[in-house]
Amino acid sequence: MKLSNYPLKTFKDAPSDAELISHQLMLRAGLIKKLASGIFTWMPFGLKVLRKIEQTVRKEMDASGAFEVMMPTIQPSELWQETNRWEDYGDLLLQIHDRHDRLFCYGPTHEEVITDILRKSVKSYKQLPVNFYQIQTKFRDEIRPRFGVMRAREFLMKDAYSFHLNQESLEEEYENMNQTYQSIFKKLELNFRRVEAISGEIGGSVSHEFHVIADSGEDEIAFCDDENFAANIETLEDKNAPNGGELKYARGIEVGHIFQLGDKYSKSMKLEVLDSNGKNVNPYMGCYGIGISRIVAAAIEQNHDEKGIIWPKAISPFEILIIVLNDKNDSSVLDQALKIYKELKSDGIEVLIDDRDERAGVKFADADLLGIPKQVIVGKRGIEKNIIEVTSRITGEKRDIKISEAASQLKD
């Protein structure tokens, strides 16, 4: 991709109403634009990151044996009346009337819809267990949206719902999801902790949260270094660290939450299957969420410096940024840079080239702001010595490589 015709505009100043560093950087680096409170457009550069995260999650979910579906964003109120959640959720629901004055909401979560699907399609225990997931836009009319996409009203979420004949099967899948989540957050190169949590509105009993560790996190979590114990501080009043371990505290951003729901929804919505004895039973249910769009902000909270974003390789919008320090009157530098660019591109590497007619300072500043992990500097100075310079945005490490070996060296 050539930056000269990429619709990306960076800013020196963030809007004054952006308080959180990740929010400021996302606006300054042109990842998002605010449309209304808690409602954002993902611009091309930001969308690339969002898609990377989405794809990582999708891959791991598929590997876990779950099946991807896409449910409607709009849900009829009647379904929510069945579980009494229309009332329980209250103003959190964005209500919509259709032309016949039938009442709907923009879905904040999908337990009712998936349970409805199951009761219409699953009759036998032989069809269980099953786990359906989707990656989809949700809307929760939060009392107070804040911190940009961190707590937006409209946001992208991966939500999964599993159904089981009995508690044992549910626990098995719960552990499967636990492992899958560990794997997802590792793949995303995030520093995270799994903690015990309380279940909130969703209901059910057992639940665990996955937190990205960051000082700006909205939750306080406690844990022991031996990893035998970790909990959201909310749950902690009556608990001490087990086996005398030292309890440590940190702030976390909740990016995932897994629940064992039991038969709450299958009972209230009359989802029944025949077991092997020909008896009707209400399946047990689990649900598993990941805040995809929130992860973008969380990743930045965890990976930035005073100059800008530092993307983990796994979610960086591009792998390599070529910074061309060209001379208006001498196209040889640009030509050389474009040659390397084309070679990398044809090797399937996601490379962005800053071929704009800008001064070096502007390009370096933008490069650091945008946070692409590998910066390749192609300038007259290096060309004369037959080298290009490679700088890691992550470690700051610099090294020179021969032009003739550029493409092959940069591939790894």
Added chain:
RNA sequence: CGGGGCGUGGCGCAGUCUGGUAGCGCACUUGACUGGGGGUCAAGUGGUCGCUGGUUCAAAUCCAGCCGUCCCGACCA
């Protein structure tokens, strides 16, 4: 929903107290110079000052209502 801010070109701000018809920096356009860490000079583009009503000869400025938005609290991926 309670408490507190703030709304003036795309962004950051001044002007509001003490009414006289809008200004600065960045960005943007054009030209010249410059060319390895946000460069310089020159000439430009862009704003019914959140909205509505009121007071006044005159309102960004005073008054009222409304809307938007942000921060602090309870909810959430």
